[in-house]
Amino acid sequence: MFSAYLPLFLMVAVAIVVALVLWSAATFLGPKNPTPEKLTPYESGADSTGTQGVRPSVKFYVAAILFVIFDVEAVFLYPWASVFRELGWLGLAEMLTFLVVLGVTLAYAWKKGALEWVK
Amino acid sequence: MTALFALAPLVLLLVGGLLIMLVDAFAKERVEVSALVSTLLGASFVVAAGSLLADPNPSGLPAEITRYLAVDATGYFTDVVLTVAALIATLAAGSYLREHELERPEIYLLLLLSTFGAMVLARAADLIVLFIGLETMSLAVYGMIAMRRNNARSIEAATKYFLLGSFAAAIFLFGAALLYGATGGTSIAAIRDAIRGGHAEPALVMLGLVFTLAGFAFKVAAAPFHGWAPDAYEGAMIPVTGFMSVVVKAAAFASLLRVFTGVFGDPLLMHPTTGWPTLVAALALLSMLVGNLGALGQKNIKRILAFSGIAHAGYVLVGFASLHAVPEDATAAILYYFLAYAGGTGLALASLVAFGSKGLEAVDVDDLVGLGKRHPLLALPMAIAMLSLLGIPPTAGFFAKLFLFQAAAQAGGIFAWLALAGVALSVVSGFYYLRIVVALYASEPAEGAVVARPMRSGYVLLAMVFGSALVVKLGVMPGLYLDLALEAGRGLFH
Numbered sequence: 014m015f016s017a018y019l020p021l022f023l024m025v026a027v028a029i030v031v032a033l034v035l036w037s038a039a040t041f042l043g044p045k046n047p048t049p050e051k052l053t054p055y056e057s058g059a060d061s062t063g064t065q066g067v068r069p070s071v072k073f074y075v076a077a078i079l080f081v082i083f084d085v086e087a088v089f090l091y092p093w094a095s096v097f098r099e100l101g102w103l104g105l106a107e108m109l110t111f112l113v114v115l116g117v118t119l120a121y122a123w124k125k126g127a128l129e130w131v132k
Numbered sequence: 133m134t135a136l137f138a139l140a141p142l143v144l145l146l147v148g149g150l151l152i153m154l155v156d157a158f159a160k161e162r163v164e165v166s167a168l169v170s171t172l173l174g175a176s177f178v179v180a181a182g183s184l185l186a187d188p189n190p191s192g193l194p195a196e197i198t199r200y201l202a203v204d205a206t207g208y209f210t211d212v213v214l215t216v217a218a219l220i221a222t223l224a225a226g227s228y229l230r231e232h233e234l235e236r237p238e239i240y241l242l243l244l245l246s247t248f249g250a251m252v253l254a255r256a257a258d259l260i261v262l263f264i265g266l267e268t269m270s271l272a273v274y275g276m277i278a279m280r281r282n283n284a285r286s287i288e289a290a291t292k293y294f295l296l297g298s299f300a301a302a303i304f305l306f307g308a309a310l311l312y313g314a315t316g317g318t319s320i321a322a323i324r325d326a327i328r329g330g331h332a333e334p335a336l337v338m339l340g341l342v343f344t345l346a347g348f349a350f351k352v353a354a355a356p357f358h359g360w361a362p363d364a365y366e367g368a369m370i371p372v373t374g375f376m377s378v379v380v381k382a383a384a385f386a387s388l389l390r391v392f393t394g395v396f397g398d399p400l401l402m403h404p405t406t407g408w409p410t411l412v413a414a415l416a417l418l419s420m421l422v423g424n425l426g427a428l429g430q431k432n433i434k435r436i437l438a439f440s441g442i443a444h445a446g447y448v449l450v451g452f453a454s455l456h457a458v459p460e461d462a463t464a465a466i467l468y469y470f471l472a473y474a475g476g477t478g479l480a481l482a483s484l485v486a487f488g489s490k491g492l493e494a495v496d497v498d499d500l501v502g503l504g505k506r507h508p509l510l511a512l513p514m515a516i517a518m519l520s521l522l523g524i525p526p527t528a529g530f531f532a533k534l535f536l537f538q539a540a541a542q543a544g545g546i547f548a549w550l551a552l553a554g555v556a557l558s559v560v561s562g563f564y565y566l567r568i569v570v571a572l573y574a575s576e577p578a579e580g581a582v583v584a585r586p587m588r589s590g591y592v593l594l595a596m597v598f599g600s601a602l603v604v605k606l607g608v609m610p611g612l613y614l615d616l617a618l619e620a621g622r623g624l625f626h
Contacts, residue, residue, distance in 0.1 A: 103196070117150045124157035 075127050079119075086115055135197045138190045141180040141211040142201075142255075145248040148172040149241060156237045165237040166226035166591065169244050173219040180211035184616060189623060199319055202257045202390065206467070209620035210254035210386040213470045217378035218247040220478035220599050224485045225371035226591035231490055234369070239279050243375060246272030250383035257394070258319040259308040262387055266304070266351070269383060270297050273376055277368040289367020296350070296360045304347025310340030311395075320394035327395065344391065345411075351384035353438075354415050354445040355422035362426075365438035370488075373434050374481035377441045382470045385448055389466060392452065393459070393624040409543075413453040413550050419446030424557045427564045431496045433484055436564055437477060440521060443561060444473050450550055451536045457543035463621030465535035468614055472532035472606055476520040479599030483514035486592045487584045494584035497571050501583060504572035510586055511572045513596040520603045522565040523558055528606030533558060535614065 054061050093100070093108050100107075122128065136143055152168050183190075188205035197203065222243055229235040249268025256262035274297065278290035312318055314336035315326035326332045346357065353361040365373045423443025430436045451466040487494035487503060487510075494500060504511035520527035523534075533554070540551035577583050606613055 114150065117153060121153045121157045 072130060075122075079122060079127065082115065082118070086112075134190070135193050135203070138183070138193060138203045139197070139201065140183070141176045141208070141215065142248060142251050144176045144179060145172065145244060145251070148175075149244045149248065152244070153241055156241070163237070165240045166222060166229075169240040170219060170222045170226065170591075172244065173215050173222055173247065177212060177215035177219060180208050180215060184208035184212060184620070188619060198257070199321075200258045200261045201252065201255045203255075204623040205620040206386070206390070206623050207255040209467050209617065210382065210470070211251055213382050213386075213467075213474050214247055214250050214254065214379055216471070216602065217382065217474040217478050218243060218250075218375065220474075220482055220595045221371050221375035221379070223591045223595035223598075224374060224482040225369075227587060227589035228369060228371050228485045228592070231488075231587045231589060232493070233490070234280060236279065239276055239372075242272040242276050246276070246375070247379060250379050253383045254386035254390075256387060256390065257321070259311065259323075260318050262391070263301075263305060263308065266384075266387070267301060269380060270301065270351075273372075273380060276372045276375070277364065279372070280369060283367075285367040286369070287367075289364045292360050293364040300347050300350035300357070303343050303350075307340045307343025307345075307347060310336050310343065314340060320391060323395050341395065341408075342411075345388075348384050348388040348391075349415060352381045352388070352445045352448075353442050354449060355418040355442060358419070358422060358442045358445075361442060362430075362435045362438040365441075366432055366434045368434075370434070370481055370485050373437070374478055377437060377477050377481070378474045381441065381445065382474060385445075385466070385470065388452070389463065390624065393455065393463065409453045409456050410546070412449055413546060416446045416449035416453055417550060417553060419443065419449060420554055420557045421446075424560045427561070430564070431498070433495065433497060433500075433568070434481075436497075436568075437480060440561070440564070441477065443557070444469075444477075444521070446557075447533060447536055447554055448473075450540050450547075450554055453550060454540045454543035454547050457547070458539050459625055460618065460621055461535070461542065462539040463624055464614060464617040465532075465539045467617040467620055468535055468610075469532040471613065471617075472520065472528035472603070475528050475599055475602040475606060476517050479513050479596065479603055480517035480521065482592055482595040482599055483511075483517060485587075486510060486589075486596060487514070487586050489585045489587040492582070492585040497568055498581075499584040500568065500571045501575050501577045501581070502572075503584065503586075505576070507586055513600045515569050515572060516600055516603055518565040518569050520607070522562050526604070526607040528603045528610075530607060531610040531614070532606075 089111065090108070093104065097104055097108075149172070152165060152172070155168070156163055156165055184205060188208055190203060193203055201207075222240060225239060225243070229239065246269050249265050249270075249272065251265075253262060253265030253269055256265050274290055274294045277293060278287060280286040308318070311323055314332040315323045316331075317323050317326060323332075327337060350357040350360075365377060368376060419442050423439045423441070423446055426442070427436050427439035430439060448466055448469055451462045451469065454462045484494055487500060500511075500514075504515070516527060520529035523529040523532070525531075537551040537554055540547045540554070
């Protein structure tokens with residue numbers, strides 16, 4: 014069993030070696046001339062301000078969750094759409110059930126104000 | 133269509149849950165969601181119990197359903213256990229949340245959908261469906277624990293449980309992937325056939341089963357996968373603790389029962405020489421030790437019940453370890469134990485809800501001192517629950533332990549010693565269970581001490597009456613329920 018995977022292991026080993034060689038070569042051979050300017054974090058050329066410990070609004074989380082739900086819906090819909098003739102009525106019924114469940118949750122989230130940024 | 137009727141307990145919860153969501157969102161006035169959800173759970177319970185008594189093994193169902201969800205007596209039995217436990221938790225929540233001004237309709241919906249996930253988990257005949265059920269159940273529980281947003285303990289509990297729970301889910305999934313890789317199937321029947329036919333790499337199967345076992349052991353809080361339980365139980369609200377300690381545990385155990393009896397199929401594959409019974413026996417012994425000894429030093433009642441839950445997971449695992457020798461008896465004993473444990477722990481936590489009121493919540497054993505003298509009738513269910521968890525006749529717990537240890541004794545060898553250890557550690561457990569009874573009935577509060585004041589609410593009283601009736605009935609006439617459990621367990625062996 015292992016012999017079948019030997020090329021794969023070899024490739025992993027080569028990848029590790031190459032990465033180590035390039036990285037250590039850059040570390041040991043490259044010229045070093047640090048200035049305060051060079052050591053500041055790069056933020057699109059502008060001076061960085063403020064701290065990094067900003068608390069993002071919890072609304073991003075709700076929006077992200079809703080996005081994931083409908084993203085997954087799309088992931089399910091595409092394969093279904095490509096074979097829906099073969100699946101027939103059973104497939105249609107199953108997909109409709111799925112969509113109804115999603116629709117109810119969307120209505121719930123909407124009515125409860127999850128889609129409004131400012132209440 | 134017949135399939136929809138056969139799965140009515142699940143369909144009711146799902147359709148009803150979606151309708152309640154819509155009603156809650158669109159109703160002009162405030163809706164009593166707790167009443168709606170408990171009615172729905174009650175209906176599901178009645179349908180499941182009716183199916184179990186009338187037609188426990190419906191035939192002629194399409195394979196598209198039975199390949200993924202088992203429709204058999206075991207399924208109806210677990211439905212009954214899960215709906216009973218969820219009903220007690222919902223009724224307790226109906227009182228608790230209003231009294232402590234935490235009322236939010238979301239928690240009942242999460243509870244309902246979590247119960248649905250638990251029922252899917254308990255019926256899953258395919259590892260993918262199993263995982264979906266597991267996550268549906270768990271994600272809702274994380275949300276329910278975190279519901280008290282401005283309470284630091286509750287957030288701590290939710291974070292701990294969420295992180296460890298995700299790890300456990302990943303470990304389970306890894307095991308499932310290994311099983312799939314070794315056997316080429318995700319359905320439990322396909323995995324069994326591949327193992328029986330000798331088409332599977334034994335090392336991969338072994339590794340896969342060990343990982344899935346670890347995932348389940350986490351969910352049921354069996355030692356050494358129990359570390360999260362005391363903190364999570366303590367941080368959650370009392371009704372949520374009740375839900376977690378019974379529904380999650382029973383569903384995970386039911387699923388483990390299906391996977392183990394299903395994958396191993398015939399008792400020969402579970403023979404002690406394969407090492408499985410010994411491994412499970414080690415888990416059982418460790419859980420009984422950690423649970424019973426850990427509970428001794430606790431003051432907080434939720435923590436005591438968390439450790440008691442670990443110990444009870446150990447007792448159930450004793451039954452799992454004896455599956456190889458007496459498959460049908462051990463399965464029936466395990467199923468019966470679910471019902472007894474659900475009644476006992478659910479009743480204890482419902483009583484704990486009833487003992488407290490706003491600002492005077494019952495938390496520690498000291499808060500209960502003298503309560504039985506001031507309110508003899510109200511304190512009685514707690515005493516019944518403690519006696520049942522300890523295993524004193526005539527309560528459910530006595531026969532539950534009797535059947536389990538009997539099965540282990542029949543298995544002989546190290547399993548008989550395991551049963552003996554279980555009995556010895558049950559005696560130890562008397563110390564912490566009876567301490568609560570003594571606090572209730574046989575001691576007086578110190579002068580000026582702050583004690584819990586019972587609330588006045590109908591919901592929790594209903595839960596207490598229901599739970600007490602269940603625990604006592606199981607203890608007075610165990611035969612009827614044992615027959616049902618035997619009937620339910622038989623479906624797993626064919």
